Amino acid sequence: xxxxxxxxxxxxxxxxxxxxxxxxxxxxxxxxxxxxxxxxxxxxxxxxxxxxxxxxxxxxxxxxxxxxxxxxxxxxxxxxxxxxxxxxxxxxxxxxxxxxxxxxxxxxxxxxxxxxxxxxxxxxxxxxxxxxxxxxxxxxxxxxxxxxxxxxxxxxxxxxxxxxxxxxxxxxxxxxxxxxxxxxxxxxxxxxxxxxxxxxxxxxxxxxxxxxxxxxxxxxxxxxxxxxxxxxxxxxxxxxxxxxxxxxxxxxxxxxxxxxxxxxxxxxxxxxxxxxxxxxxxxxxxxxxxxxxxxxxxxxxxxxxxxxxxxxxxxxxxxxxxxxxxxxxxxxxxxxxxxxxxxxxxxxxxxxxxxxxxxxxxxxxxxxxxxxxxxxxxxxxxxxxxxxxxxxxxx
Amino acid sequence: xxxxxxxxxxxxxxxxxxxxxxxxxxxxxxxxxxxxxxxxxxxxxxxxxxxxxxxxxxxxxxxxxxxxxxxxxxxxxxxxxxxxxxxxxxxxxxxxxxxxxxxxxxxxxxxxxxxxxxxxxxxxxxxxxxxxxxxxxxxxxxxxxxxxxxxxxxxxxxxxxxxxxxxxxxxxxxxxxxxxxxxxxxxxxxxxxxxxxxxxxxxxxxxxxxxxxxxxxxxxxxxxxxxxxxxxxxxxxxxxxxxxxxxxxxxxxxxxxxxxxxxxxxxxxxxxxxxxxxxxxxxxxxxxxxxxxxxxxxxxxxxxxxxxxxxxxxxxxxxxxxxxxxxxxxxxxxxxxxxx
Numbered sequence: 209x210x211x212x213x214x215x216x217x218x219x220x221x222x223x224x225x226x227x228x229x230x231x232x233x234x235x236x237x238x239x240x241x242x243x244x245x246x247x248x249x250x251x252x253x254x255x256x257x258x259x260x261x262x263x264x265x266x267x268x269x270x271x272x273x274x275x276x277x278x279x280x281x282x283x284x285x286x287x288x289x290x291x292x293x294x295x296x297x298x299x300x301x302x303x304x305x306x307x308x309x310x311x312x313x314x315x316x317x318x319x320x321x322x323x324x325x326x327x328x329x330x331x332x333x334x335x336x337x338x339x340x341x342x343x344x345x346x347x348x349x350x351x352x353x354x355x356x357x358x359x360x361x362x363x364x365x366x367x368x369x370x371x372x373x374x375x376x377x378x379x380x381x382x383x384x385x386x387x388x389x390x391x392x393x394x395x396x397x398x399x400x401x402x403x404x405x406x407x408x409x410x411x412x413x414x415x416x417x418x419x420x421x422x423x424x425x426x427x428x429x430x431x432x433x434x435x436x437x438x439x440x441x442x443x444x445x446x447x448x449x450x451x452x453x454x455x456x457x458x459x460x461x462x463x464x465x466x467x468x469x470x471x472x473x474x475x476x477x478x479x480x481x482x483x484x485x486x487x488x489x490x491x492x493x494x495x496x497x498x499x500x501x502x503x504x505x506x507x508x509x510x511x512x513x514x515x516x517x518x519x520x521x522x523x524x525x526x527x528x529x530x531x532x533x534x535x536x537x538x539x540x541x542x543x544x545x546x547x548x549x550x551x552x553x554x555x556x557x558x559x560x561x562x563x564x565x566x567x568x569x570x571x572x573x574x575x576x577x578x579x580x581x582x583x584x585x586x587x588x589x590x591x592x593x594x595x596x597x598x599x600x601x602x603x
Numbered sequence: 604x605x606x607x608x609x610x611x612x613x614x615x616x617x618x619x620x621x622x623x624x625x626x627x628x629x630x631x632x633x634x635x636x637x638x639x640x641x642x643x644x645x646x647x648x649x650x651x652x653x654x655x656x657x658x659x660x661x662x663x664x665x666x667x668x669x670x671x672x673x674x675x676x677x678x679x680x681x682x683x684x685x686x687x688x689x690x691x692x693x694x695x696x697x698x699x700x701x702x703x704x705x706x707x708x709x710x711x712x713x714x715x716x717x718x719x720x721x722x723x724x725x726x727x728x729x730x731x732x733x734x735x736x737x738x739x740x741x742x743x744x745x746x747x748x749x750x751x752x753x754x755x756x757x758x759x760x761x762x763x764x765x766x767x768x769x770x771x772x773x774x775x776x777x778x779x780x781x782x783x784x785x786x787x788x789x790x791x792x793x794x795x796x797x798x799x800x801x802x803x804x805x806x807x808x809x810x811x812x813x814x815x816x817x818x819x820x821x822x823x824x825x826x827x828x829x830x831x832x833x834x835x836x837x838x839x840x841x842x843x844x845x846x847x848x849x850x851x852x853x854x855x856x857x858x859x860x861x862x863x864x865x866x867x868x869x870x871x872x873x874x875x876x877x878x879x880x881x882x883x884x885x886x887x888x889x890x891x892x893x894x895x896x897x898x899x900x901x902x903x904x905x906x907x908x909x910x911x912x913x914x915x916x917x918x919x920x921x922x923x924x925x926x927x928x929x930x931x932x933x934x935x936x937x938x939x940x941x942x943x
Contacts, residue, residue, distance in 0.1 A: 446910070565771055
């Protein structure tokens, strides 16, 4: 024990012993190394996980990036300078306009130069020339193209608007003269939520079936196992294609969107169910579960406070690693024209316009939806890796 | 070993039966079918002769029967009317859109599909084995980071986009041929050395495109496995005894790490097969992908059904191969049953 016995006082009166060696009368114990050196050993798990996660710099950056994107989703209409399907027949395939802040050597408010289209009859292309004499200042916090916020409230307020009588094609315009940047922002709403809904469905099925298989065992287990085997041996993409070909074309975009997310989730659950099942099977045999049972905890309490936290981390990780697959799935389906169909805007629908090589060669900005797709998928992968490293107790 | 094999094959056949039922159900999900659409159209045009033919086909393929009976007939378990014998007897059904038997519509595409996927698989192993080993041996070094970065990029880029981009740049700067799997004059031609060379040249882009995603995950897996092995004491012992740097890695650790690597064919092949469907649509390869898409669009349901089933068989075969390989490589599986 640390600390001194008060009856003995600080030091013995005569510290010199017969052998002329100094001996302290204080009781001595080897100090147990819990405090200074490794304070993390008795930290709560949550704090530990957070700490280890924050050390994974790429994962933190990815998490911030994704958080930013998801925060933007509700305010898509305000962020985009144009309407999603607003056309400008004067600027078909207009190239990206750059924003300038210097004019005649002096610093001014951000502006763009207007572009004028001339038909190039030799190559059958539109040629765009910047008119460097006219300065068109970009409007901020302004009233522009009217929209229905969330399809309910009418509004005209935008963060950024094109200049009066001019255009603001930050990433160029597509085949019908629609602003690519605006469509990217609108497409984000669909492309990013498809993964969330899909994963929710996959979680629901996977955790229920996996939980049942692991908890009840016996014939329930073997039935679920066989189901998992069958679903896993289905070729994913062709079945997605076949299922989405079965979605009636006359459905509204919203129901098609829901249906597609359901289809994406429908084939994803086996991996999850398997993981939950094996986790439950092994956890049921652990000492702490038996201890809890002996103390007299009810099954509900055991499941809720002892079992779920133990495989929650696994579920979170596998969810964050499945979402990118679904985002890519939606993109692929829409790209082939079997997913969402045009009035709806998603990154896949936008890439559908970039199907042929002439577009890649002459108007590469039409394919710019691939950049956010790659970034988002990468971010989810990094996030998942970071979470796994942080939550795995054996690393 | 033989018992294990027999066991696996029987399970696979059972799974295949269930899969075939699922596939048949899925292709019959869309309301209506090709023939009734066609009959309605023909009746509107008043072409009595064609209507009679369509009606004949309806009866021939018993499209008016209940679904379960249609399935059994399609499978060949129950004889259909007028000698339509079903899959088990080698009759793959009739493609209503092309007005030909399915076997003739598909013909060469079947083995071309297998060829493309095999090439992609060889590519994956040829690339990821050295790169994964290098990344593990040089863990934490520049090589490791470069390999990881390329791998991640391959994982994140949608296959079809990669296909478009590679197609464009490959054609522009390397003169690689665009689209298809062989030059036009060889289509339908008998097999010859020239045709073979043409096919090889056309295979380059599809192989790389289909292979990238798989390569990325393979590299990561091999690297992790090999790192685990390299940390074990026997490697230190080998090092201490003065075993050369190459032998040190290749002789034992790599062999141990290869085990799960090989077993992964079971996961790899399905994702390859399903990925190649999409890529071949973009690259217009004469494989099953474009045929499936067209068949799904026009509700040509015997064609679509057969393609889906064929792709499922490829998937299952991949899983079977991986199980067998694992059993050969790892005696614990062969003799211990499924111990956990």
